[in-house]
Amino acid sequence: MNIEITLPDGSKRSFPKGSSAMDVAMDISEGLARNVLAAKVNGEVRDANRPIEKDADLSLLTWNDDEGKSTMWHSSAHLMAEALQEFYPHVKFGIGPSIETGFYYDVDLGEDVLTDKDFQKIENRMLELAREKNEYIRKEVSKDEAIAHFKEKGDEYKLELLDELKDGNITFYTQGNFTDLCRGPHIPDTGKIKALKLMSLAGAYWRGDENNKQLTRIYGVSFPKAKDLKEYLHLLEEAQKRDHRKLGKEMGLFTFSPSVGMGLPMWLPKGAMLRERLENFLKEAQKEAGYLSVITPHIGAKQLYVTSGHYAKYGKDSFQPIHTPHEDEEYLLKPMNCPHHCEIFKSEPRSYKDLPIRYAEFGTVYRYEQSGELHGLTRVRGFTQDDAHIFCQPDQVKEEFKKVINLVLYIFQTLSFDDFVTQVSLRDPNNNEKYIGSEENWEKAEKAIMESVEEAGLDYVVEEGEAAFYGPKLDFMVRDAIGRKWQLGTIQVDYSLPERFELEYTGADNAKHRPVMIHRAPFGSMERFVAVLIEHCAGKFPLWLNPEQVKILPVSERYNNYAKEVSKKLKIYDIRALVDERNEKVGRKIRDAEVEKMPYMLIVGEEEEKNNTVSARKQGEGDQGSMTIEAFAELIKNEINSELKRN
């Protein structure tokens, strides 16, 4: 009996019943068959050598498909497990999935400690095993059989996993001398793995719960060609060059000091210049959008946060309260600006005619993040939010929300941030006690966000369980140089705080009504935003943002005075210029300016001094010819205007 296989291009072929995807591949070409890692049968990813029993849509998956890659990586995890079991016969296995790049396996090594010095021998053994071209053999087993297997092996983690599986649905995979509980699928044989590298070690709690035992997680990555590994490692190296911690230090933007305290960044003059410009840019946009600036203190009475609910939720994990000398008073470093802004709202009676009221503040907040979580400028203990709170009537929520979306998009566009993900963060449906506020309000808030996002035409993903404890939110996520995801902009709808603070306004009906709050921060925090910005542009900021715009390079010391004159003139045009007065050749001065990514260089010598001109050079592009100072200033202005999309 034959079955009909439909390939992705729509073509149909007939095969004997029970043929595998591999047979189909062989039929098409041997070369293709060699590259097949797995198959998608009617949308389900399966082993390429598993028989197909009825008519099906089939795609053959290779290294060029994401599912092909992840299958290979998952199989590589099994291969690593096999090697580990040889070196550490008593090892117990947790889980070993593929991840975005590569794979890991969580293992319990008992008394043994693995260090990265052990990587080489494990890698070598894995490659040996790979060369044996051992097939990954799938076997359906009964639950009893499976339990017996792991009882004998003494692997309590697999037993725990088995506990949750239904009988009749359990499969083992075996390659070489290693058998694992696994749903699959796997690549046909270990020979497809030609290159691999173990990347790092980490402690990982069993099932991600810090009350459980910590296992050793070994990360690795594998490839079908040695060249691919080389390319990947090169890419990693390149990414590390963009790391904001490295560039921030080189460019003199910020610093940390153990004497000040971990996670407490200090902005150096150049970093402060950059940040100020970003702040002013946003302030201007906000002024136009009807925001009002407010300023609030860095500390607040403990009761303020008891009222807001932050204390109950985070009090014990925060910087502890400050005690005053005489009275029994307690103050907290502010972890949030919203309670202060609520009090400003309450400072006088409000009418519906006043709404929406939009209070904006670059508010510095302090949060006691866990020491192991601190990371450059992206995760710190003191940072400044570009915060604002919009108090509006319930029927204004959607419109206000959409306005904020537009503001965020405007800012991202201006800075050419185009590779972000918009994420709608909702409640965890199984964990209601994590949140405050009524069911009804949560539903209203979630509905408002979903509708705004739909109407704004945003491409978005929904993440359950990622909401703030007082409300759902829309987050703008970006990746840093090493691929980690960070939240930048955030917009949150909140019905709870207005209730807790008993905020109200008088409506047209002369009755008291409760406003709705929208929390929002387009950058998120200045620290994190600048970090991501540095990595995004590899330290080559747009001209309007760069701390220095022009360096004037006298051809010899004789022209230092003319250079200073030029610098003075440029300052009149509000252009930030420096003079390189060093006793160096002009070639050297150019090289140094290029390396430090100075956007423009002006070379001045006899010719320029005589004609009252400058010879301009653009970073990364080279000589732009000579021109008058006025013409150069015009050039700079035009470039800045086009960056900021204004005329």
Added chain:
RNA sequence: GCCGAUGUAGCUCAGGGGUAGAGCGCAUCCUUGGUAAGGAUGAGGUCACGGGUUCAAUUCCCGUCAUUGGCUCCA
């Protein structure tokens, strides 16, 4: 907080039980130059900090602090 790694000159890093090394940067001098590295000389270090082993520790061991890759958490 937990698991692993790291900490040597301003920066990047080598070294190793017995006077501490390189490149870059910095300073001084020579050179006065035309679009990506001119030359000479010199200054810089309690080898993160605290204990221990040793005749002797920067090196080996333990602890602390900081940094770092993850895990957990994230208003």
